[in-house]
Amino acid sequence: MREEYFSRMKDIAFKGGKIALELISSGGYFLKSDRTILTKADVEISKLAFSVIDDLLKTPDHMLIDEEDTECAESFDQSHFEDTAFIWAIDPIDGTRSFSNRMPNFGISIGLIKELKPWLGVVYFPMLGQDNPYLSPTIHSLKSSIGILLIVN
Secondary structure (H helix, E strand, O other): OHHHHHHHHHHHHHHHHHHHHHHOOOOOEEEOOOOOEEEHHHHHHHHHHHHHOHHHHOOOOEEEEEOOOHHHHHOOOHHHHHOOOEEEEEEEEEOHHHHHOOOOOOEEEEEEEEOOEEEEEEEEEOOOOOOOOOOOOOOEOOOOOOOEEEEEO
């Protein structure tokens, strides 16, 4: 189970990174009701995340919290979390302001909480290492006992 979920998280991160790189030049963003920025990449990566774990979300054991979906977040109360074994949390573009300014320090962040405790996490920075001779274009990872993986392209 852990490897399957970890694989899905990496799938969201890598495909989300590709979406981000395709959309970063097109610009375009708007303000959410809370006056924070939302980009087309945020929306598309959110859709991707839902599609990758859709089968799991159809069960009562899984829920997804999307950092960009403020309306959905407002409808949750503590009992929703306590009654759900796995809570997927995503920030489709972590560093939206940097992304909207075409700066490379943004990432795709996905976390998985199991029984209200952090269990797995993936953060992918798709632009770091591009056009920079001091960073290797290969994947670097840091795994810990709780399954955190930091990926730099």
